[in-house]
Amino acid sequence: MPTYHALSLFSGGLDSILATRMVMAQGLSVLGLHFVSPFFGKPQAVAAWERDYGVTLEVMDIGQAFVDMLSARPAHGLGKTLNPCVDCKILMLRHARALLSHYGAQFLISGEVLGQRPMSQREDTLNAIRNDAGVRDLLLRPLCAKHLPPTPMEESGLVDRERLGAMHGRGRKPQLELARVMGISRIPAQGGGCRLTEKESARRYWPLLQFSALRAEDFHLANVGRQLWHGRHWLVLARNERDGQVLRSLRRPGDLMLQLDQLPGPTGIARPLPGAVWDVATVQQAAATLAHFAPKARTADAPVRVRIDDGGNRSTVEVLPACCFAEPPSWECIREAKAQWMQESSPK
Ligand code: SF4
Structure with missing residues (x-):
């Protein structure tokens, strides 16, 4: 050594x-x-x-x-x-x-x-x-x-x-x-390099920071794809094939993987976080949201099937495309909430 x-x-x-x-x-x-x-x-x-x-x-x-x-x-x-x-x-x-x-x-x-x-x-x-x-x-x-x-x-x-x-x-x-x-000729670009200084990245992280027992891998997942929330339920959708590959590599036990059946569309991961129970109705809403972001499903004008894989069991649900999850709050909302968050003694 x-x-x-x-x-x-x-x-x-x-x-x-x-x-x-x-x-x-x-x-x-x-x-x-x-x-x-x-x-x-x-x-x-x-x-x-x-x-x-x-x-x-x-x-x-x-x-x-x-x-x-x-x-x-x-x-x-x-x-x-x-x-x-x-x-x-x-x-x-x-x-x-x-x-x-x-x-x-x-x-x-x-x-x-x-x-x-x-x-x-x-x-x-x-x-x-x-x-x-x-x-x-x-x-x-x-x-x-x-x-x-x-x-x-x-x-x-x-x-x-x-x-x-x-x-x-x-x-x-x-x-x-x-x-x-x-004799250093390759001068690195100034600034950049830390996502915590970027407002768009901050929006990805903010909903997660309301939870306890967070893991680094949760924030790796927050860096990918389209981030969507429904209360305390977290859904991440790939925006392209590369996102899909990264999402699959970040999957961990307990995550639900969602995919349209027989139609092209985004890969989705629903990650259960503390205090967020994924009951049948919520899974249906996640599936409907995934279908909403698949143009072929939206124009089908009929219910579409979404495969759900929780790592052990596979099932299929039938849904009409609908956006039931929302994007994270705007940076302006986060900026206002930041001071109070800092004063809270521990995450809920
Ligand atoms: S938190 Fe601050 S010091 Fe740390 S990497 Fe980000 S910008 Fe740099």
Whole structure:
């Protein structure tokens, strides 16, 4: 097992690349940790990043820990959408800290730049992140290190403070100049990458967040297809063949799979959640809704048959197409409900 001087939080964004490379340029070995969850992460890009940026990476799935944190109301609040950036950083740093001894590493690296983001990169917030994550003496922020007190790694001479950065604020020019000096030609696009910052994705997640005992796989399912709700009953319909393949791969025991019989139409998954009983009438409504989104069924002008497969039993129901399920609330409704949701002590 190779060992490293440091572990770096490596999102694939330019700051994380530069922070990692800045420490590597001092002759220190660094392993980049690429965290993934239903909300962020590009594990499929890791091989290209290793090749393009000359870094070594490991993919770390923190999906369930992230869902637990989000579901329990993030202690440091939410950003503009449903993004709990401060708690997210703390969670990642805690995970990275727990891996230090596994990789024989002595310190952690993150690519934050003082003053770059209003919520998570103010000086007081950077301190809170460092302290709450329990990495006070372990965390180096190479890009803005000269604006921060020296760390034990600098004081001991392991890291040369003179060769660290003094970046500050929202501008990207210093990063682009440093990338040029480092010979990095493939510059990743700015922003993006976290679905929790996107209003349309937030709409997918919001109904789920009203439940307890959520699993990461529930949010993977929320990322796919057409999301439809009837009270506490959740139905996901594929919009195309690719959605259908993903839906089938995400199916888990207890899910109902719905499909039109002898007519083309979307694949559907109904996932039972706590407190939502799928009785015969509700299954009929889900089947009618699935038929509503199948043009051939809608124009049939007669009842159509929908196959229901619960993993053990198969049955067929006859329905007239009708949209009995609704799309999630608008972002405006969610924004209004967000503050109250944060105050609730636990999901219902
Ligand atoms: S934008 Fe998403 S991934 Fe980035 S810190 Fe915030 S919650 Fe975490």
